[in-house]
Amino acid sequence: MDKVFLSYNNIVSAYGFDSLSAISQIENEVSSLKRTEDERILSDPFYTSRPTDTIVSEAFELLQPTKKYTRLEKLLAISLASTIRQSNIALTNRVGLIISTTKGNIDVLERANPFPEERAYLSELGTQIKSFFQFENDAVVLSNACVSGVLAVAVAKRFIDQGRYDHVFVAGGDLVTKFILSGFNAFQALSKEPCRPYCKTRSGINIGEVAASVLVTNDPNKLTKESVEVLGEASCNDANHISGPSRTGEGLHRSIQLAMAQTKLSASEIDYVSGHGTATQFNDEMEAIAFNRSGLQDTPMNSLKGYFGHTLGASGLLETIIGMHSLHRNTLFTNLGFQELGVSEPLNIIQRTTSEKLSTFLKTASGFGGCNTAALFKKVTANG
Amino acid sequence: MSDLKQELKEKIIEQLNLEDVSVAEIGDTDQLFGEGLGLDSIDALELIVMLDKDYGIKLADPKEGRKIFESVDTMATYIEANRA
Amino acid sequence: MANDYFIQAYSHIRNNQIWHNGESIFTADSADFSSFMKAAYKHFALDYGKFFKMDSLSKLAFMASNPLLNDEPEKNTALVMTNKAGSLDTDRKHQTTMNDYPSPAVFVYTLPNICLGEISIKHQLYSENAFFVFDSFNPSTLHDYANALLDSKKAEKVLCGWVDFEHQKHDAFLYIVSKSGTFEHSLETLNRLYQTP
Incomplete structure (x- = not known):
């Protein structure tokens, strides 16, 4: 393929x-x-x-x-x-x-x-x-x-x-x-x-x-300097509640596992996680559980909602595009608004704009209806 | 007070679409959430709207709801004490 | 490999009548959609109180998927549904109440994919979901998307179809795409099955 x-x-x-x-x-x-x-x-x-x-x-x-x-x-x-x-x-x-x-x-x-x-x-x-x-x-x-x-x-x-x-x-x-x-x-x-x-x-x-x-x-001649390859993606339902996020992060965890299974990457090879992070009590807590279950608690991560708010149907796309630029600039962007961790499991929240060599990132989102999606991307260089 | 409880039971059944439940089946002290009637988080939000709309009571902190909506008894007591 | 897949089973709901694999399994002389659904719920002895909290689109999708999923052991069955009206029927309801006391229980249904969540909860499916909106039944998109899910092994089976509800008018056609079955998974079959229950 x-x-x-x-x-x-x-x-x-x-x-x-x-x-x-x-x-x-x-x-x-x-x-x-x-x-x-x-x-x-x-x-x-x-x-x-x-x-x-x-x-x-x-x-x-x-x-x-x-x-x-x-x-x-x-x-x-x-x-x-x-x-x-x-x-x-x-x-x-x-x-x-x-x-x-x-x-x-x-x-x-x-x-x-x-x-x-x-x-x-x-x-x-x-x-x-x-x-x-x-x-x-x-x-x-x-x-x-x-x-x-x-x-x-x-x-x-x-x-x-x-x-x-x-x-x-x-x-x-x-x-x-x-x-x-x-x-x-x-x-x-x-x-x-x-x-x-x-x-x-x-x-x-x-x-x-x-x-x-x-x-x-699919055309390698149509790439830009911030282009990424789509390595894996998956979308799983929580099968739990139509508005309340799963207490076990089930659907998000499964989405991440399935997206990773399509690649040769392990959790430790993911350089950056762009989370959903809406800043509601239950959503952020659910994500913390799912990311821990997926072994991503030490990976630098942010939510970009502090810059734009939640832009609903655009948000996952918007944040994927920002992730592409983040990789290209080898820069981790600050999780704006964050002061002190307020979820029950550890997360490595980015607290200052940081230069870091980056080549892969994971984007996730979760929503009403119990839906979750995870996608993994890898940096490519133009014409290569 | 018992009129209010009866009224609350009717409203709960109607507004939360509890098609399979009758007024007689809801005891005054039965738990509304969890084991009892099995209401969920959306029902809790609907009850907050009901307090506001029908009794003119606005909850300052939605977390208060957990205690108020424990049973028909606790709801009735709260409404009696706070209604406009 | 389009020809490797088949339609395992299908269902329709139209004009107050429910069909399973082309055979009528329930009909009622109901005045409106809500009483039709209530009659069907009783007839099939569903015992699922949450059904009455659903909006019409979710009830329609739930009722149409029920005969297909009740005896389906494969839990990696993806859900891919389409319609024209999206959640507009419920959107209008929220629009009329939002100025006074917006209802959380109405607002949550102002997204068409909620019906996929309802089916996932009932049948405990942790599977792929997608909801697309088209002007009319679009077999070609459904066909390619179902094949993509099966080819890439993201799902073992796919429950697909059309579930549209607006102003009491209801139209559901759902089918399971699988590695075995009676009909070839082709545009011709889909068009034919959609038109006649």
């Missing part, structure tokens, strides 16, 4: 409209989370990270749209336009499009929203993006809670292995809406402060908004 790589990539976030604008600020330990007062979304002030409407619209106009698009469509289009342009790949029938989202254009259900309700169908979001770029193939929309972003990368690899495509553009995005915040608030899961993944004083999540995209390809 051919090797499958992650290559050209883009992050549209409050930091800016390319991956490097986010990476350089993360390297400087600067969060994009801001205290926000917006009663249309939540009655109390909350911390979030979003690019402003004005900047999004300006950037989108440069793509010369011929009709009106929703905010999420604009974000995804800006991100994908950059990744497609960089890659210089013609969108033939050998090129796939996967969209990772949990709620898509859910804001069109709001009475004041000018778009028709049909736009709330996730397949319609796929159709809009497909036709904007004139992809030959229909979009595959993956909606699998908070693992969607990493799972989308795994799905792209599986389709390439199966011979369905040679290249797949994967794009992920979700909006910060009243729909989402009111729900997480009812779950008592929102933090009133910037979130503190794995920390003793953590008090819940922040929700953030980004769009991210990456090229998944």
